[in-house]
Amino acid sequence: MAEARRFALVDCNNFYASCEKLFAPTLAGRPVVVLSNNDGCVVARSAEAKAIGIAMGVPWFKIAATAESQGVVALSSNYALYADMSNRVVEVLSAFTPDLEVYSIDESFLDLSGFRHLDLVTYACQIRKRVARWVGLPVCVGIGPTKTLAKLANHFAKKRPSFEGVCDLMSLDEPTLAHLFSETPVDEVWGVGRRIATRLSEMGIETVEALRRSDPVWIREQFSVVLSRTVRELNGASCLSLEAVTPPKQQIMASRSFGSLVFDVEDLREALAHHVSRAAEKLRFQGDEAGALTVMIRTNAFKPAEPQYQRTVTLPLATPTSDTLHLIAVAHRILDDIFRPGFAYHKAGIMLSELRPTTAQQANLFGLPPQDARRQAAMLAMDEINRKWGRGTVRASAAGHRAGWQMRRDRLSPAYTTSWSDLPTALAL
Amino acid sequence: MMFVSPSPIDEEFLLAALDSPAMFIPIGATPVSAGFPSPAEDYAQKRLDINEYLVRNPVSTFFFTVKGDSMEEADIFEGDILVVDRSIEPAHGHLVVAFVNGERLVKRLSIRDDHVMLLAGNPKYPPLTLKEGNELEVWGVVIGKFKRLPT
Numbered sequence: 001m002a003e004a005r006r007f008a009l010v011d012c013n014n015f016y017a018s019c020e021k022l023f024a025p026t027l028a029g030r031p032v033v034v035l036s037n038n039d040g041c042v043v044a045r046s047a048e049a050k051a052i053g054i055a056m057g058v059p060w061f062k063i064a065a066t067a068e069s070q071g072v073v074a075l076s077s078n079y080a081l082y083a084d085m086s087n088r089v090v091e092v093l094s095a096f097t098p099d100l101e102v103y104s105i106d107e108s109f110l111d112l113s114g115f116r117h118l119d120l121v122t123y124a125c126q127i128r129k130r131v132a133r134w135v136g137l138p139v140c141v142g143i144g145p146t147k148t149l150a151k152l153a154n155h156f157a158k159k160r161p162s163f164e165g166v167c168d169l170m171s172l173d174e175p176t177l178a179h180l181f182s183e184t185p186v187d188e189v190w191g192v193g194r195r196i197a198t199r200l201s202e203m204g205i206e207t208v209e210a211l212r213r214s215d216p217v218w219i220r221e222q223f224s225v226v227l228s229r230t231v232r233e234l235n236g237a238s239c240l241s242l243e244a245v246t247p248p249k250q251q252i253m254a255s256r257s258f259g260s261l262v263f264d265v266e267d268l269r270e271a272l273a274h275h276v277s278r279a280a281e282k283l284r285f286q287g288d289e290a291g292a293l294t295v296m297i298r299t300n301a302f303k304p305a306e307p308q309y310q311r312t313v314t315l316p317l318a319t320p321t322s323d324t325l326h327l328i329a330v331a332h333r334i335l336d337d338i339f340r341p342g343f344a345y346h347k348a349g350i351m352l353s354e355l356r357p358t359t360a361q362q363a364n365l366f367g368l369p370p371q372d373a374r375r376q377a378a379m380l381a382m383d384e385i386n387r388k389w390g391r392g393t394v395r396a397s398a399a400g401h402r403a404g405w406q407m408r409r410d411r412l413s414p415a416y417t418t419s420w421s422d423l424p425t426a427l428a429l
Numbered sequence: 430m431m432f433v434s435p436s437p438i439d440e441e442f443l444l445a446a447l448d449s450p451a452m453f454i455p456i457g458a459t460p461v462s463a464g465f466p467s468p469a470e471d472y473a474q475k476r477l478d479i480n481e482y483l484v485r486n487p488v489s490t491f492f493f494t495v496k497g498d499s500m501e502e503a504d505i506f507e508g509d510i511l512v513v514d515r516s517i518e519p520a521h522g523h524l525v526v527a528f529v530n531g532e533r534l535v536k537r538l539s540i541r542d543d544h545v546m547l548l549a550g551n552p553k554y555p556p557l558t559l560k561e562g563n564e565l566e567v568w569g570v571v572i573g574k575f576k577r578l579p580t
């Protein structure tokens with residue numbers, strides 16, 4: 001049998017809230033929550049906010065009065081800040097192993113199989129210390145012979161203070177493991193959602209330990225091959241390897257609710273152009289072109305008293321393209337067809353689908369009229385400039401210069417690390 | 430122009446060939462045409478980059494704008510942008526950004542026999558002594574500063 005592998009999952013604690021606290025000393029010791037787009041729901045909580053019982057996902061307007069009287073500070077999502085801090089964390093982590101998978105904005109898997117000869121708990125402590133010192137964010141590290149166990153170990157590292165932020169399941173003996181797992185509800189296992197957990201519990205499988213003891217063949221028959229793989233992973237057989245490169249997306253969507261209601265077709269045109277620009281940039285970044293474009297507009301379905309209207313239309317493209325200007329023109333053509341005046345529009349969005357690699361077309365590039373080649377070069381140049389100087393530096397003029405339809409972010413903290421005009425001040429007083 | 434090779438076509442090259450946008454050729458890779466080689470060729474080096482001068486560890490480096498005049502003796506003036514590196518272990522004598530009682534300050538760190546003080550570089554401002562109940566966090570070490578001048 002091949003030698004057991006070693007995976008670590010490094011997860012930032014209360015990532016969004018920790019980023020906010022890092023730059024705002026006034027937030028020290030205070031409960032902080034971060035709100036979703038349009039300042040809707042609580043999507044992140046500091047330790048203090050968790051301690052006073054603020055639930056994840058709760059709409060802010062429902063708890064605002066009580067929470068504010070308890071000293072809770074609510075902030076809009078500051079994606080520019082979080083993205084930069086996330087990249088910094090990943091950069092620090094990649095010095096600890098060549099094999100790293102960025103799993104989400106605040107979680108990365110590290111393959112540490114090549115470092116078996118080291119004391120991995122000590123190694124993980126170094127990782128924690130360096131991220132805390134260099135980037136200023138607290139992280140927890142879970143270590144196990146499979147990704148599923150590493151993720152579970154991270155849960156223990158985070159929830160059980162006795163581990164002091166690092167939990168290596170391989171360093172625990174079998175009775176300790178069995179005890180730990182039998183105290184842990186089955187839905188803490190990676191990939192076991194609420195629905196599967198309910199069904200498992202009906203079959204008497206309520207803890208991680210019970211799932212680990214299940215027969216993978218029986219699980220495959222009752223559930224799926226995915227869950228049977230999870231059972232194998234819980235038993236230490238590594239079935240999932242690192243995905244070094246995230247597979248390219250099959251669709252790219254961009255949609256957003258308006259901060260204020262929109263009545264004017266021109267506003268919708270601008271919003272769609274903005275969404276197409278963002279999506280097309282992603283499309284080109286992953287080296288694809290789109291074969292179809294979908295446009296969606298709708299009124300607010302949560303206000304049934306208001307007149308309701310919604311349309312979603314997909315248009316196949318004769319020639320697949322990644323050209324922003326071309327895609328905007330198509331989106332506008334669809335909009336002209338489906339727009340009905342007199343409604344209070346609440347949301348607009350687009351989707352690019354039927355994606356395929358641009359490389360498949362390369363041989364035809366010669367056949368393109370020079371106009372198209374120039375356009376393509378212009379797109380690449382635009383992406384390069386926007387990457388270098390910030391999103392939206394160069395954009396299609398149809399994407400507009402106003403920001404009225406952009407999302408509401410009334411409680412936005414400064415882009416401390418990505419904008420010269422937003423740098424934090426240091427008082428010389 | 431003729432392409433005889435069926436090998437994969439380099440898209441970048443092709444685009445450049447069809448309609449050349451601005452191209453950046455690093456000095457040192459300049460192809461030499463017929464005739465005498467440039468006498469400067471052997472001396473070609475890459476251009477100076479101010480990042481390289483000011484920033485040692487990009488991942489742990491953050492910028493702060495200075496407000497106030499208490500650090501003028503340390504050559505730190507209102508409007509300067511400080512280069513703050515968190516990867517440097519703070520030591521006695523370092524200029525630091527510190528969080529003290531809800532404020533971000535720039536001060537000189539003094540550590541004498543476990544006695545931590547934050548000193549100003551201007552006699553108008555008394556030193557800040559770390560007392561019971563004072564919350565002090567040395568956030569990062571100031572390793573440089575820069576400023577753009579009006580032109």
